[in-house]
Amino acid sequence: MSDNAEIDYLLEEVITLPSMSQTVMHLTEMMNDPEVSLADVGKLISSDPSLALKTLRIVNSAFHGLRETVTSVEHAVTLLGIKVVRNLVLTAAVFDQFQNGEEALLRHSVSCxxxxxxxxxxxxxxxxxxxxxxxxxxxxxxxxVGKIIFQEYMPTEYGEVRERCSSGEISSYLAETELIGVDHAALGARLAVKWKLSDALANAIQGHHDFSQCEAAEYRDQAALLCIADYICHSAGLASPDDATPVVPEEAWELTGITSAGILPVLEKVFSSLGDVDELVELAS
Amino acid sequence: MKWSTQGNAVIGTLTLTDGRGGNAVIMGAASNPKGAVIVVKNEDSGEPETLPLIEGLDALNPTDAIDILCMQERLHGERGLTPPTDL
Known part of the structure; x- marks a missing residue:
């Protein structure tokens, strides 16, 4: 069975991909409308009080470092612009999906x-x-995110994957392919497509362990960036639980242009944002 | 990168971009210029040469640079990274 056929079978018979909030889906559609106004966006987000509240908590977290407290979604949209707020709303909606997930995996995802x-x-x-x-x-x-879906729908099989990976000798995506037939990157990419997220994001998720898995070569650099971010997290002790250290192919540095000297300011930013990770993990739980 | 301890120092083995083998030696925080150094053998004299990490970054593979800087922060930083448990 090919990878695509395998994943189609799983999605038909075993796994139901979670739905994204209608507010976020509608917001994504609005982003493509050049006539959309800030007021329309604010009104739409405010129509979902729970999501609006969570979005405001993220806006006001230390991670965003705003000097003033934002008290309404309309204020956030005016201050930050539609695109930034849309990403914040998406983050809030994803946090909702993570609620039953494992904290170590959530911490790794936020750190990444x-x-x-x-x-x-x-x-x-x-x-x-x-x-x-x-x-x-x-x-x-x-x-x-594919790992969370595996944990929820295939706990026994995913437990076997975790056990196989616990020695650190095999990466989870290889063990998943071996034991389930599909890896978390492919599953996560399917979810991104279902949620109508950008092609770039879906491709980056799909290719973050193996750039050749990107359906479009133009997105390989973003997959490479994700691979490097994943490596940083593993090295900093913020790894995905029970997983081997990711391999960063030489191509990743060529695709992104990042050098050893360039790593220094990146890590400084990451280390100084660790308090933000804790705050965001708390917001998501 | 494989790490081991020797007294108060934590030592990792690495290969520089020019192919020479060497060690990263971590003894203190990043605020101390000698908190982490790269030690390689001089090609002519065979004597060990020591270079502060910051000056030697360009000679490292990026993944090694990440490993050393993260290990230094985990061992000696004050920003909440978890120290390694397997050293």
Whole structure:
């Protein structure tokens, strides 16, 4: 059975991918409308009080470092712009999906988001054009979402994967392919497509362990960036539980343009954001 | 990178981008310029040469640079990273 057929079978018979909040789906559609107003966006988010509240808590977290407290979604949209707020709403919605997930995996995912944003903000990826570094946080947050789905729908099989990986000799994505037939990267990419997230994000998730898995070569650099962020987290002791250290192919450095000297400011940003990780993990739990 | 301890120092083995083998030696925090050094054999004299990490970063593979800087922060930093349990 090919990878695609295997994943289609799993999605038909075993796994139901979680639905994204209608508010986020509607917001994503609105983003494509050039006529959309800040007021329309604010009104839409405010119509979902729980999501609006969580979004405001994230906006006001230390991670975003705003000087003033934002008290309404409309205020957030005016202050930060539609795209940034859309990413914050998406983060809030993803946190809702994580609620029953394992804390260590959530901590790894948030840390990877922090590392992605640090990589984007520090300007060290000289071979890439990164227009919105804060958008990269969601890449890190979602890169291992496939593992959460496995844990929820295939706990026995995923327990076997974890056991196989616990020695640190085999990466989870290889063990998943061996024991389940599909890896968490492919499953996570399917979820990103279902949630109508960008092609770049879906491809980066799909290719973060093996860039050749990106359906479009133009997104390999983003998969490479995610691979590097994942490595940073493992090295910093913020690893995905029971997983081997990810391998960063030489190609990752060529695709991104990141050098050894460039790593220093990135890690400084990551280390100084650790308190933010704790706060965000708390917000998600 | 494989790490071991020798007295108060934590030592990792590495290969520089020019192919030479060496060690990363961590003894203190990043605020101390000698908190982490790279030790390699001089090609001509065979004597060990020591370089502060920051000056030697360009000679490292990026994954080794990440490993050393993270290990230094985990061992001597004050920003909440968990120290390694397997040393």
């Amino acid at each position: 988001g922090v590392a992605m944003r640090a990589l984007g903000e520090s300007g060290v990826a000289t071979n890439m054009t990164i227009k919105q570094p804060d958008e990269l946080f969601v890449y890190g947050l979602l890169h291992d």
